[in-house]
Amino acid sequence: MWPRETLLYHPMQLAFGLAIWILWFIVKYGALALFCEQAPPPIEQGAFTWINAALMVGSVAVTALLLFWANNCWRAARSGNNDADSEINAFIAVLGAGINLLGAVVTLSQGLMSLLLPPCL
């Protein structure tokens, strides 16, 4: 197992949060296309369909996950020692916090759209 700190300081953090967002976006977009093709809900339901609900719940879950990681990164960045390595670590962890946070913002704001519009029209 990797120690938690190593993960939070890993340069992968520079891409992780937004990569998760992209993956979720692909899943969301694909699922929506699939369901609209296979079993479109009646138009009269408007935005109150179970596919909208599922997309919203998924978005909130991904957002929560990303916020959790952002918080971890942020705290890791704050807790560094003062050796040469920890300057780099802190740099990566702070950026990681920013990327995770931004990923959360984008995920949530896209998710909110599914409260407003009918899925397949």
Place this chain on the structure above:
Amino acid sequence: MNTNNETRKAEAALHDEFLKVWGNPRGWRALTIVNHTTVGIRFMITGGIFFLIGGLLAMLMRTQLALPEQEIIEPKLYDQLFTMHGTVMMFLFAVPVLEGLAMYLIPKMIGARDLVFPRLSAFGYWCYLFGSLILMSSLVLGIAPAAGWFMYTPLTNDVYSPGPNVDFWLLGVTFIEISAVSAGIELTVSILRTRTSGMALLHMPLFCWYILIMALMIVFGFPPLILGSILLELERAAGMPFFDVARGGDPILWQHLFWLFGHPEVYIIFLPAAGIVSTLLPVFSRQPIVGYRWIVLAIISTGFISFGLWVHHMFTIGIPQLAQAFFSMASMLVAIPTGIQLFAWLATLWTGRPVYHVPMLWLVGFLFIFMIGGLTGVMLALVPFNWQVHDTHFVVAHLHYVMVGGMLFPLIAGLYYWLPHFSGRMPSDKLARWGFWMTFVGFNTTFLVMHLTGLLGMPRRVYTYPAGLGWELPNSVSSMGGFIMAMGISMVLLDIVLHFRFGRPAGANPWQADTLEWATDTPPQPYNFISLPDCPMRHPMWDSPDLQATIADGRHGLSEIDHGRRETWGSDPVSGAIREIIHLPGNSWLPFFSALALSGLCISLLIRTYSMALIAVIASLVLLLRWSWKNGAFLEADSDSAAKSGYPQLHSRTFDGPGLWGMVVTLLADGALFLSILFGWLYLRIVAPNWQAPETVPLAWQPLLISGVLLTIATFWHHFIVRRLREGRDDHLQGQLWSIAVVGLVHCGVLIWTWSASSLLATQTAHDAVISVILMYQLFHSGLAVIMTALQAMRVAYGYVDKGAPYEIAVVKPWWLYTTAVYWLSFLTVILLPIAWRSA
């Protein structure tokens, strides 16, 4: 006095020694040059010429549109003009020029002597040049592509666009994209692995961050279009119906593939330009950039988000509005990273003490124009507004504000800024100001009014328009502005040409800049630096102003040259700590002739002479294999002259050299291509209106399973060999490599047999066509894995590869892994998924 003279003499002697190893040949042999400075300048000059050609095409269009119902240019020609204007500006000017600038600057900024794969830089240039010439020849012959730079199907298929016009575009642009992707790979690896000692990620000049993200975006963004072009060319030439509705394809698939590339492309162009702004502003504000980490955050997030908004080019094709809203949201959120950068620049000016030089003028022009482009961009992201103005002149105005503001203005600012670096001379002040104001006024006159033209309902891509719709006045204003802008650009050009002759000498570091590229000679020597300094800081030239002198004295690292090798540091991607010495290859004919062979392939496909194409393929293969043969453990790099004591070893003695990084980044691009194929497969399956899937999967799964197992065995075996090499054991290495190649060959054989025994009819349905493409893709990868492994076995026989120099075998390993992963992923989606689908 005397000591001074002696140091100078020693310096000159060292310089001569370096030049013997690094010098550029003249005459015909100049075609062999691989040095990044020369290649970068070649890219920029060639791109500049295409910019002028593209501008000329625009002038012709503006002449035609100046008045209503003119017949100066007939529609057939006009369609060629706008298609080629877009294509030239995007593919032949914007991307190559910025790549050229990056190639020129990056090694100098990170304290390296050359890019990490010098022959690849040269190869990229030749591919770009030959591809562009092929494409431009169509314009001269009057058979240029005429279906718009976006090449929407079905207008571009062989029914509605017979003749070679579209083929020129598909083949030429793909050829040019090879160059872009190779530059992307090279820049990524160079920035990550060849920074000078101690330059950690957080010390990198911001320009390098911008270029790193741009390079990675090229790596992920270009493959979808490469795939799309291949598929469309297959449809045109071989009748495989990927985009034909009647046979189960879908024209919308093309749009997805095109814009999956097309939107990131905008940011691929914008990011390096923003990098120029972030480099120049702090220098002219005389203080470090404000919010370094904020800007890095903005760059990375721009890179990612730009891949999630391609559908905003397709808001009017009838996608459900909820799906559109996702993309609309993402398109608007891009304003956040852009806003962060804008205000970081503003803050830098605010707390700095700005000085005024010509580049600053272009930066202010950039801000104004780009702001307008950005604001109309946010408007266009709003779906209802987009439905009205999409495909009108409003969008034409918007995209020119974004492109000219976001790319051309910063580029010219950068050009003026680095002009003393290119030539050692300063530009004139007066002519430069005239050039700026003419361009600025001309540009705004042309395009500010064009927003209105669009709002008055004038669509794009019309060669003429009737009088009486209110479009006459704005169009003639636009045409006038266009000519003012053309004059401005020619003044800038004149200024630059004249400065080579009349500019006053610049001296060292004329702008008092902070980054390492100003520590080279101006103009720079091919080796950049005699010695490579430690650089654990963001502003080396501000922190130690005598750096140029101490570097030239040879007082820093790696200043030995008596071994005759071109060397630069290989360092840790995060901390910049030195890991190895990278031995760079010297000048070579191989890049030139490989590109020539490939352009032969391109031409023979264009004229559909497949026997000639076969010859060209074989020629390219032989040349490329020869290239890989003259690689890695160089003959000159015999072990006893390996390295001075205290120095790390040569990269060919390691397992983790730049070649491995190059391979992995290449596979990322390759993976993006494969994912695009899978996307196409699933997309057609779900939404193609007439998707036709046969009752049973047309391939026998049992032999496929056997073939896959064989491939997996070969991969594991190869993995095992690398592990033993790491343990320092190389007994039976040659025999094992041969055996792996044989296992791989059997795997290919089984796959080919299964294919030929199947009932696939690639020209009948899109279903069978996509499966055929996946099979071709797999065979290409498996075949190459076999060839590379056989080549390694031969190199073991020659004694180039062993436990002392295990580098190359480690480079091949990811290819095997990737090939196997692709195999099983394809098996899953092509064989298993449909079965599950049907039983569900």
Place this chain on the structure above:
Amino acid sequence: MMPSLTLPSLIITLSLLSGCSGPQSILNPAGPSALAVSRLWWGMFGFSVAVLLAVMALWIYAMRRNPRSLTEAQADRINRNWIIGGGLVLPIVGIVALLSFGIPMGYRMLPLPVAGQQALRIDVIGHQWWWEVRYPDTDIVLINELHLPAGTPVDIHVTSSDVIHSFWVPRLAGKLDMVPGRTNVLRIEADAPGQFLGKCAEFCGVGHAHMMLEIEVHTPEDFESWLETYEYE
């Protein structure tokens, strides 16, 4: 120096705006969808001009001002305020404002079921380079002309027989692409009788520039009688 040059171009633009009333003009709406978009445009235009002028003014002031010397902490605070204020707050406020207008507006433009009545259906098929207009349940087939009743929501079902075209009547509503193999539905409505112009908006080959559609909007009663007489003929 900047504002002195932007001003003339703004004046030129504004004087041109007096001519927004062209027969193809988005800014001269004659139906609910087009009206909504034109209002949206004016709102966004005002907001954008304000943002542009404010940022330009700040930028030019920043270049000219004579900064007092700051401690590092003071400079940091100023810098952070700029980045957070301009880079985060400004775009987010702008986006929220824009979407709170835009999303409901887009929703209303959808071909939703109309309470109490059936939207009239008309099929339009794109060809290189002409329009085929069909009225379902009748035998009427028109070429390059379209007749509509005023004040009634109409669903235009668009498709194409060859390449991609795009159906667009700027004064009535936004555009919708006509894609071979698919049928898209565009809801349009004209406020009052009159004549309008439609134009193919997606590049469709050599004849693209001349692919025009003439639209005649009648009162509902006239439309009914037009339908009958036409069918009778």
